[in-house]
Amino acid sequence: MTRVALPVRLRLPALSARTRRRVTIPVAAAVVVWLLLYPWLYTSYLSNTLTQWLPDTSTAFVILAFTVMGLGLNFVVGYAGLLDLGYVAFFASGSYVAGWLASQQFAGVTISLGGTAAKGTPGIHITPWLVILAAALFSAVLGVLIGIPTLRLRGDYLAIVTLGFGEIIPQFVNNGDNIAGHNITNGSFGMTGIDGLGFGNRLHSVFSFLPANFLNEIDSRWYYWTALALVAITIATSILLRDSRLGRAWVAIREDEDAAGAMGIPLMRTKTMAYLIGAFFGGAAGALITLQASATSPDAFVLQISIFVLSMVILGGMGNVWGVLVGGLVLAYVNYKGLYAIGNTFNSTFGTNVQVPEYANLIYGAAIVLFMLVRPEGLIPSARRRSELHEEEEEEREAEAAAHGEIGGTPA
Amino acid sequence: MTDGDLLLETRALRKEFGGLVAVADVDFTVARGSISSLIGPNGAGKTTFFNMVTGAYQPSSGEIVFDGREIGGLPQHKVTALGVGRTFQNIRLFGTMTTLENVLVGMHCRLGSGVWRSLVRAPAQRREEAQARARARELIAYCGLPARAERQYARHLAYGDQRRLEVARALATTPKLLLLDEPTAGMNPQETIAFIDFVRKVRDELSLTVLLIEHDMKVVVEVSERVTVLDYGEKIAEGEPAAVTSDERVRTAYLGTKAAV
Numbered sequence: 189m190t191r192v193a194l195p196v197r198l199r200l201p202a203l204s205a206r207t208r209r210r211v212t213i214p215v216a217a218a219v220v221v222w223l224l225l226y227p228w229l230y231t232s233y234l235s236n237t238l239t240q241w242l243p244d245t246s247t248a249f250v251i252l253a254f255t256v257m258g259l260g261l262n263f264v265v266g267y268a269g270l271l272d273l274g275y276v277a278f279f280a281s282g283s284y285v286a287g288w289l290a291s292q293q294f295a296g297v298t299i300s301l302g303g304t305a306a307k308g309t310p311g312i313h314i315t316p317w318l319v320i321l322a323a324a325l326f327s328a329v330l331g332v333l334i335g336i337p338t339l340r341l342r343g344d345y346l347a348i349v350t351l352g353f354g355e356i357i358p359q360f361v362n363n364g365d366n367i368a369g370h371n372i373t374n375g376s377f378g379m380t381g382i383d384g385l386g387f388g389n390r391l392h393s394v395f396s397f398l399p400a401n402f403l404n405e406i407d408s409r410w411y412y413w414t415a416l417a418l419v420a421i422t423i424a425t426s427i428l429l430r431d432s433r434l435g436r437a438w439v440a441i442r443e444d445e446d447a448a449g450a451m452g453i454p455l456m457r458t459k460t461m462a463y464l465i466g467a468f469f470g471g472a473a474g475a476l477i478t479l480q481a482s483a484t485s486p487d488a489f490v491l492q493i494s495i496f497v498l499s500m501v502i503l504g505g506m507g508n509v510w511g512v513l514v515g516g517l518v519l520a521y522v523n524y525k526g527l528y529a530i531g532n533t534f535n536s537t538f539g540t541n542v543q544v545p546e547y548a549n550l551i552y553g554a555a556i557v558l559f560m561l562v563r564p565e566g567l568i569p570s571a572r573r574r575s576e577l578h579e580e581e582e583e584e585r586e587a588e589a590a591a592h593g594e595i596g597g598t599p600a
Numbered sequence: 601m602t603d604g605d606l607l608l609e610t611r612a613l614r615k616e617f618g619g620l621v622a623v624a625d626v627d628f629t630v631a632r633g634s635i636s637s638l639i640g641p642n643g644a645g646k647t648t649f650f651n652m653v654t655g656a657y658q659p660s661s662g663e664i665v666f667d668g669r670e671i672g673g674l675p676q677h678k679v680t681a682l683g684v685g686r687t688f689q690n691i692r693l694f695g696t697m698t699t700l701e702n703v704l705v706g707m708h709c710r711l712g713s714g715v716w717r718s719l720v721r722a723p724a725q726r727r728e729e730a731q732a733r734a735r736a737r738e739l740i741a742y743c744g745l746p747a748r749a750e751r752q753y754a755r756h757l758a759y760g761d762q763r764r765l766e767v768a769r770a771l772a773t774t775p776k777l778l779l780l781d782e783p784t785a786g787m788n789p790q791e792t793i794a795f796i797d798f799v800r801k802v803r804d805e806l807s808l809t810v811l812l813i814e815h816d817m818k819v820v821v822e823v824s825e826r827v828t829v830l831d832y833g834e835k836i837a838e839g840e841p842a843a844v845t846s847d848e849r850v851r852t853a854y855l856g857t858k859a860a861v
Contacts, residue, residue, distance in 0.1 A: 425719065432718035432725075433704075433711050436697070440705045443694040450654055450688075452680035452709030452773050461715065572696035575753050 223416060227409040240532065243525040246408040249480060250524055252415035253473045255516030258500030259422040259509065260469030265498065266507035266570075267435060268462035269442025270339070271347040274354025275497050277334065278327040278467040280361060280489040282474025285323035287379035287484050289314045293371075304386035316385045320414075320475045327471025328464045335463035339456060342445065351491070358489040378485025385410050385479055411480045418476065419513070422469050426509040429465070438462055439507075439572070496523070499552070503559055505566030506573055514567055523548065606665075607632040607777055607809045608653065613662035613672075615648050615833075622648040624833040625662065630777070630826075635803055635810045637820045637841075640830035641853055646813045647689060649830070650779055654686050655679035667776060681709040685775030687766040689782045689813070695755035699745060699765055702754050703736040706772025736772065743768040744798070760791055767798075771806070778802070780812045784819055792816065796823045821845060829853065 222229070227245045234242065243251060257279065264272045287293055290303060292311035303313025314322070338349045364373030373379075387398040429435045437458045440448040449455050478484045496519065504515020531544030559566075565577045608630040615623040623645040630636050638646050651657040653664055655676040664672040671679055685706075694702050711732055717725040740750060743764045749757060754765060763783065770778060780799070784792045796819060803810050814820045820827060820841060827844040829837040831853040837844050844850055 428719050428721065429715070433708060433713050433729075434715060434718060436701055436705050437708055439697055439701075440694050440708075443696060444692050446656060447688065447692040447694065448705070449676035450656065450680060450686055451706050451769060452677045453705070454675070454677045465715075572753075575696050575755070 241529045245412045247524050249411040249415050251520040253477045254520040256418050256473040257497045258516030260466045262512045264462050264466040265501050268438040272350045274350035276354050276489045276493040277357040278470030279474040280357045281327045281330050282323035282471030283478040283484040285326045286475040286478040289319045290383040302388040302391040304383045304388050323475030324468045324472035328468040331463040331467025335460040339459040358486045362486040380483040382482045505569040508570035511568035605632045609665045611663040614660045616660045621833050626835050634825050636826045637812045637824035644830040645833040683776035685770035685773040686779040687770050691762050693754035700750045702769050703772045706769040739768045777809045
């Protein structure tokens with residue numbers, strides 16, 4: 189791989205494992221507490237100058253939900269090394285499952301299972317917690333269905349086919365208002381009036397400790413905490429699977445598919461599993477976003493979403509769950525709040541009227557190019573990626589270590 | 601071990617790539633517990649033959665019987681699970697995985713923990729992982745890799761250690777038949793001698809059967825009990841090393857025909 193050699197290279201200082209632990213644990217604890225209390229901090233304790241830069245709770249929810257997608261895509265791209273340019277397909281499927289199971293889309297039937305809609309509302313209304321799970325499972329199945337024919341392909345070919353699927357799903361949704369006479373997706377209008385999060389009056393009457401239906405007083409804090417919990421679940425899954433037999437098999441496939449096969453790894457099954465798990469979290473995040481937006485439509489599922497989520501993985505640090513977490517939070521923040529805040533500050537300081545968010549694509553493009561030149565391994569890369577992209581430095585380091593007797597020569 | 605006890609047998613095994621016949625109807629046997637070699641000039645079809653036996657390539661025609669089972673056309677991972685382990689001519693380790701991880705990947709088909717057990721870190725999964733790690737460390741030591749190599753990335757190992765790790769990883773699949781594709785390539789004479797001893801040791805201690813592709817005639821004569829020669833995909837000679845190396849056709853294949861003087 190040829191790479192432009194630049195005089196500057198952004199490098200974070202190397203810390204010893206002990207120092208790192210001593211720094212990271214308190215910092216991580218503080219971050220977690222801050223995140224948990226954020227909705228209150230934002231409304232009650234933070235000054236105006238600060239809140240101008242910080243997202244309100246609903247925006248913070250969207251940021252977290254998109255971060256879940258970044259973490260989900262990391263299973264596919266970061267761990268298994270399968271370039272997927274159509275991840276938006278799972279956002280779409282999760283979104284539509286939410287529409288099917290919690291709106292008046294199927295007004296011919298009236299089913300309510302702890303749903304948050306008023307009693308007797310036509311359509312299917314399942315409790316939103318199950319809707320999220322159902323959306324995740326449905327997307328996982330879709331992931332397998334897409335994976336079986338496409339995962340035989342490798343590298344660029346796989347990327348092109350996934351790009352195709354990312355386009356096919358919205359097209360299907362767009363034309364799904366008349367499938368053998370049935371209106372499945374409501375076509376280009378999409379679905380509206382999708383129920384929000386809540387525990388439903390029926391659940392409340394059975395389990396009185398649950399809050400009553402709060403559909404009509406949408407409480408963005410609940411969305412925020414749900415998304416935060418989903419981020420936590422995704423991170424835990426990432427770490428537990430990374431350090432397992434399956435995680436090793438993914439990395440082996442990423443490294444050398446043929447050798448992995450010869451070592452007894454079932455290639456199709458292992459790759460499909462990465463797809464399945466990635467799709468699962470994509471679907472869950474899609475459903476959650478839709479429950480909050482209370483509407484969904486085909487034009488929400490554009491290629492830009494796939495690229496956006498992929499950028500989180502690449503800029504954050506492919507294959508490193510913490511890197512992707514930071515990449516996801518930063519990118520989604522910039523997209524949903526940062527650019528507006530920058531624009532407002534810029535305009536009020538210089539008395540101009542520049543619509544900074546309109547230059548979003550220009551700014552992202554420049555940022556990605558800059559990143560690829562200065563720090564191609566991402567913000568917080570996995571040790572593996574760093575070793576791959578900074579071969580010379582690694583070798584220098586090892587040569588130094590060998591000179592000090594830390595690493596010996598070749599034994600006879 | 602009797603003569604009739606064959607671990608591997610191919611019957612009229614053939615592989616064509618378009619118009620090119622890479623392996624032409626080769627009948628071939630490997631006795632259980634033996635060390636055999638497959639030799640031949642470059643491009644003779646040796647590696648293609650290996651790739652068919654391991655399931656990397658589908659044979660165009662013919663049969664491969666391994667341990668009493670037809671395995672022609674099975675996917676690689678199933679062949680590996682049945683007991684065929686291999687190394688690669690051009691080292692193909694998982695470069696950004698540590699030595700230990702490389703060996704653990706080799707054990708993949710002998711371990712059973714799936715997604716659920718890994719997610720909840722079930723006791724069975726933790727026990728299995730601990731045992732696998734212990735076994736991997738044994739193998740690393742057994743193959744002569746220094747203990748400190750365990751945590752190094754495979755790509756940073758010295759060349760000789762990479763060769764050793766290739767063998768350790770192949771042994772981790774618990775093979776009955778070990779296929780070594782030019783294992784001594786790039787080794788100096790001392791290392792080569794040590795390697796020959798190692799192959800014998802592996803065969804005896806782990807009761808394996810070994811089939812090598814080898815270019816170094818000294819190694820071939822020294823280590824193998826039986827030699828098969830391929831040339832342009834065809835089997836041109838077979839037998840004891842001494843007899844084969846003095847065979848006229850073999851000499852011609854390697855050195856060319858005698859020019860008229």
